[in-house]
Amino acid sequence: MRLAILDNGHSLVTKALFALIRAASRQPVLDVIKLVKYRADFYGVPMQGVTQEAMRGPSAWSVADRELMAAFVAKTNECEWCTKAHAAVAEGAYRDGARVSTVLSDFETAAIEEPLRATLRMLCKLTREHAVNAEDMRAVLAAGVSRDQIEDALAVCFSFNTIGRLADAFGFFLPGPKVFEAGAKYLLARGYR
Amino acid sequence: MSDIAKARKALVTRILEGDGTASRGQRRAAFDHTGFAEPLNTLIDKVTKQAYRVTDEDIAAAKASGLSEDQIFEIVVCAAIGQAARQHDTALAALEAATKKE
Numbered sequence: 001m002r003l004a005i006l007d008n009g010h011s012l013v014t015k016a017l018f019a020l021i022r023a024a025s026r027q028p029v030l031d032v033i034k035l036v037k038y039r040a041d042f043y044g045v046p047m048q049g050v051t052q053e054a055m056r057g058p059s060a061w062s063v064a065d066r067e068l069m070a071a072f073v074a075k076t077n078e079c080e081w082c083t084k085a086h087a088a089v090a091e092g093a094y095r096d097g098a099r100v101s102t103v104l105s106d107f108e109t110a111a112i113e114e115p116l117r118a119t120l121r122m123l124c125k126l127t128r129e130h131a132v133n134a135e136d137m138r139a140v141l142a143a144g145v146s147r148d149q150i151e152d153a154l155a156v157c158f159s160f161n162t163i164g165r166l167a168d169a170f171g172f173f174l175p176g177p178k179v180f181e182a183g184a185k186y187l188l189a190r191g192y193r
Numbered sequence: 194m195s196d197i198a199k200a201r202k203a204l205v206t207r208i209l210e211g212d213g214t215a216s217r218g219q220r221r222a223a224f225d226h227t228g229f230a231e232p233l234n235t236l237i238d239k240v241t242k243q244a245y246r247v248t249d250e251d252i253a254a255a256k257a258s259g260l261s262e263d264q265i266f267e268i269v270v271c272a273a274i275g276q277a278a279r280q281h282d283t284a285l286a287a288l289e290a291a292t293k294k295e
Contacts, residue, residue, distance in 0.1 A: 050201055
């Protein structure tokens with residue numbers, strides 16, 4: 001972490017919570033937890049409200065689809081931390097690691113449903129070029145994606161276009177796969193609250 | 194469908210208008226990506242466009258310019274959310290245009 005306050009500037013209560021997490025999980029506390037718990041009223045608490053709704057709120061997309069979109073947006077932003085973290089969640093949710101890895105490798109040729117592929121194509125352009133137009137949206141609608149589903153996918157995109165930037169700017173430490181697997185189990189069981 | 198409008202508004206209101214160690218003007222400028230001199234302009238520009246290119250030196254330069262870590266924390270958060278919000282707004286407008294009845 002590039003800011004020492006994000007590593008060790010937390011309140012004593014939060015530091016005690018981290019000690020409990022380390023003891024219970026036998027894993028280090030993920031940097032994303034350190035971020036959302038630092039002066040939580042500024043960023044962590046209001047952002048968790050957005051992310052919980054985007055990732056676990058009512059939607060025609062499954063939790064697995066939304067976690068895949070999160071990993072995909074992260075990959076498009078070249079954010080290795082968020083890509084690995086949310087690929088692990090998507091793999092757990094789908095119970096299908098190959099589906100996730102093939103999408104992240106090349107979503108155009110992956111064996112996925114066309115509505116999901118059209119949505120990922122639009123999210124890729126939005127994330128990479130920072131803009132999309134009505135024609136892009138018509139293409140997604142024509143693939144059978146509803147307007148509500150597009151809005152839901154854009155909510156995921158907003159969350160991960162925020163979180164990925166922070167992970168890279170603050171220099172999150174990249175842990176091994178076991179730590180991400182433990183984090184994925186937690187997110188699937190408890191969500192983002 | 195999910196609805197992040199209310200939560201997004203609360204988030205943006207908090208970071209821009211609530212208490213902070215950076216001034217409201219600095220936080221707004223970071224959110225809008227406008228009005229910063231170097232070296233902060235480089236940091237904000239990278240956070241906005243290619244965050245994976247941010248380096249230890251970028252953060253060190255921001256500290257050397259006189260900002261505290263808390264101020265940098267707030268400014269980077271505002272820059273990240275500002276760009277994500279602009280992308281989100283652009284996409285929602287495109288969706289509105291695509292579904293508007295002739």
